[in-house]
Amino acid sequence: MTARMQAALLPGGRLHLNDGPIDLIISADGEAVEVALALAAARGRFADILDELCAELPLLRAPVAAPPSGVIALRMWAATRPHAARGFITPMAAVAGAVAEEVLAAMTGAARLERAAVNNGGDIALHLAPGTSYRIGLIDRPDKPSLLGSAVIASTSAVRGIATSGWRGRSFSLGIADAVTVLARTASEADATATIIANAVDLPGHPAIIRVRADSIKPDSDLRHRLVTCGVGPLTPREIATALAGGFAVAQDLRRAGLIIDCALHLAGETRVPAQTELLEAVA
Amino acid sequence: MTATDQPATDKIRCDACPVLCYIRDGQTGACDRYANRGGALVRTDPHVLLERTIRDGRDVVSFHDSGKDWDGRVVAGSGTFVTAIGAGTTYPDYKPAPFIVSSEVDGMDMVTVVTEGIFSYCGVKVKIDTDRHLGPECAPVRAGGEQVGHVTTTEYGSQMLSLGGVRHLTGGSKKEGRVTCETLLALCNGQSAELTVDGGAVMTISAGQAPVINGAAEERMRVGCGSATIGMFAKQWIAHVDEVVVVDDHITGVLSEHQAGKFLGVRDTGIKMKGHRSTPGRYFKVAHPGAGWGGTDLTDPLAILKPFDAKEAWPGLRMLMVSTTGEHHAYFELDERLTPIEMQLPPALAQSVERIKENCEPALTTVLFMGGAGGSLRAGVTENPVLLTKSVKQALTRVTAGGAPVYVWPGGGITFMVDVTRLPANAFGYVPTPALVAPIEFTLPKADYEALGGHMGQIKSLAEVARSSEARREPQVGDNPWPLDRGKAGRP
Numbered sequence: 202m203t204a205r206m207q208a209a210l211l212p213g214g215r216l217h218l219n220d221g222p223i224d225l226i227i228s229a230d231g232e233a234v235e236v237a238l239a240l241a242a243a244r245g246r247f248a249d250i251l252d253e254l255c256a257e258l259p260l261l262r263a264p265v266a267a268p269p270s271g272v273i274a275l276r277m278w279a280a281t282r283p284h285a286a287r288g289f290i291t292p293m294a295a296v297a298g299a300v301a302e303e304v305l306a307a308m309t310g311a312a313r314l315e316r317a318a319v320n321n322g323g324d325i326a327l328h329l330a331p332g333t334s335y336r337i338g339l340i341d342r343p344d345k346p347s348l349l350g351s352a353v354i355a356s357t358s359a360v361r362g363i364a365t366s367g368w369r370g371r372s373f374s375l376g377i378a379d380a381v382t383v384l385a386r387t388a389s390e391a392d393a394t395a396t397i398i399a400n401a402v403d404l405p406g407h408p409a410i411i412r413v414r415a416d417s418i419k420p421d422s423d424l425r426h427r428l429v430t431c432g433v434g435p436l437t438p439r440e441i442a443t444a445l446a447g448g449f450a451v452a453q454d455l456r457r458a459g460l461i462i463d464c465a466l467h468l469a470g471e472t473r474v475p476a477q478t479e480l481l482e483a484v485a
Numbered sequence: 486m487t488a489t490d491q492p493a494t495d496k497i498r499c500d501a502c503p504v505l506c507y508i509r510d511g512q513t514g515a516c517d518r519y520a521n522r523g524g525a526l527v528r529t530d531p532h533v534l535l536e537r538t539i540r541d542g543r544d545v546v547s548f549h550d551s552g553k554d555w556d557g558r559v560v561a562g563s564g565t566f567v568t569a570i571g572a573g574t575t576y577p578d579y580k581p582a583p584f585i586v587s588s589e590v591d592g593m594d595m596v597t598v599v600t601e602g603i604f605s606y607c608g609v610k611v612k613i614d615t616d617r618h619l620g621p622e623c624a625p626v627r628a629g630g631e632q633v634g635h636v637t638t639t640e641y642g643s644q645m646l647s648l649g650g651v652r653h654l655t656g657g658s659k660k661e662g663r664v665t666c667e668t669l670l671a672l673c674n675g676q677s678a679e680l681t682v683d684g685g686a687v688m689t690i691s692a693g694q695a696p697v698i699n700g701a702a703e704e705r706m707r708v709g710c711g712s713a714t715i716g717m718f719a720k721q722w723i724a725h726v727d728e729v730v731v732v733d734d735h736i737t738g739v740l741s742e743h744q745a746g747k748f749l750g751v752r753d754t755g756i757k758m759k760g761h762r763s764t765p766g767r768y769f770k771v772a773h774p775g776a777g778w779g780g781t782d783l784t785d786p787l788a789i790l791k792p793f794d795a796k797e798a799w800p801g802l803r804m805l806m807v808s809t810t811g812e813h814h815a816y817f818e819l820d821e822r823l824t825p826i827e828m829q830l831p832p833a834l835a836q837s838v839e840r841i842k843e844n845c846e847p848a849l850t851t852v853l854f855m856g857g858a859g860g861s862l863r864a865g866v867t868e869n870p871v872l873l874t875k876s877v878k879q880a881l882t883r884v885t886a887g888g889a890p891v892y893v894w895p896g897g898g899i900t901f902m903v904d905v906t907r908l909p910a911n912a913f914g915y916v917p918t919p920a921l922v923a924p925i926e927f928t929l930p931k932a933d934y935e936a937l938g939g940h941m942g943q944i945k946s947l948a949e950v951a952r953s954s955e956a957r958r959e960p961q962v963g964d965n966p967w968p969l970d971r972g973k974a975g976r977p
Contacts, residue, residue: 241679
């Protein structure tokens, strides 16, 4: 028998919370008492998140339809619903971002904080009091993190959520992007849109791409029989450009619809960002 | 290219958390912590074997890599002790405990019955070395808004919390039980807990660490109450000062009235204290509890003094006011109208204030796990559980928790306490009931075990256990006595 939920204070006053597949790194700045209250609230809220989600897991793993009942499930549903018309999506596409958002909400509801960040495996919810900012590092391959750029998120910006998706990450992807990083109004919106854009970076039928049924690896994956990427062989510069263009078109649509604020797409060492990007600086 | 479908029969269901993943052979679940290996659910944290290592040497045995086969290392009989950590449970315990291990100690067959007990009746007693007021006695203590325990009686220099217990674990809402369990687990495994007390403090505590109270790390515990401090330091003061007031939330001491002052011939100073006089020179309730001087709410120490008696006091009278930790201090001299005027602390007195600080021990949070071994757990050990209880009471059977010594509470049942820092890392676990899982081992001579109605057919040799289980080897913690030593008690 082993501990289910784990909580530990990390150097720098950060709090690490883990329960089943959920893994959070939380940081908060403010007066010491307020930070203590916020971390206590985070832990308290975290205690039954997994139970809450699992109570309606079958609904959350099915294509977006009727609204679920849990608060986090509703965040997931609201973040994925705008994309249902585009194709297959389940609320699970926003689970990481929605959990981060909910824990952040519990913290800011319990204490006055200068800044706070809840990082759920790369899907991050931010709190910024007026006059504060966060500097965010960008990586292109989640399995081999190396900094390739950074973004400054100031309190004046509308960005409060950041997410990265790609086939090398912890979740399955239908596309071949190494990483798609999205800045959005909320972490759940960022999570859902990063998934959608990463799926759209693709070269259907390409012989160098290895795909397997999602349920052949994880029998209860919400992607079921759909083919997920598990290997990408050498691609020509032209193929890379074509794949990135596919994802980029979707990203521009989402930008116009106000569902994302900024993004960066990475594939095989190439990067695409929107022309008038303000937030992603120094992207190689 | 597309991988072909795999047969559906190679997957198992993991019940470690409510996600209840189906996991295929060779794959992990959503958490990457549980895996399917050849149809068996395996986890990444293996069974712990304590190894006796040379105390002062560097001969610390590294973890046995659970991913590899046993390396063939010979396990010396009495040098290895199988703990219950990771042994697994058989709740409800109709079956014998998971590991009944024989090892030879000094030519005598010893049996260690090892099981991870599920404790619904359990909790922790937390001792927090601080004079700061954490909250009124009986006040609810909360984690994440849920009540997980209460403030209990204050001890000498320390505040005490009683957390957990069956009422919070299973008697309240599902969330209350869950949060209580997580809090106990965190504290037992040496992790931190953030707690709030109704009408009191916010604190972050973890076993063996200094408590953080209202955002400030506590450094020292008081040397004694105000009266005791007078007794300890009176002799060092009398040459340099006419009056000393040691401010304390419990008993505030006044040198000139105190027995110690009288004994040393200290002259009356005409000082008039507020609060209730207990015996000469000792005052209760000079202020309210708080985060100020000596655990009171005082920020201005003069607030506890009434005007000096003009018949006895004199202009130029020198007075030191100091808290029981030396953390707060101020030096005054009376002016012509007998009003105390704050002055620079003279060097000799500064030294005595330092001395008070020096004598205050580092403030720590200490956590004792307390739980009761239920009938079914005992049945896993012998066919006649009451005989085990009797054998433990008569000290014929040694009880340990993860190899650490325990205190078995007198009276009925096997209710024990153990300092959580004396167990190997992450020794405690959890079941969704919710209840805590704690390791418990019973060690006794094989002949005695047979006499108790032990499950003799289930006994394995130590070598067998070491070979068959995925064991993690760890040195015995700190100065814990070796569980298999026959030691001073004469029996194990």
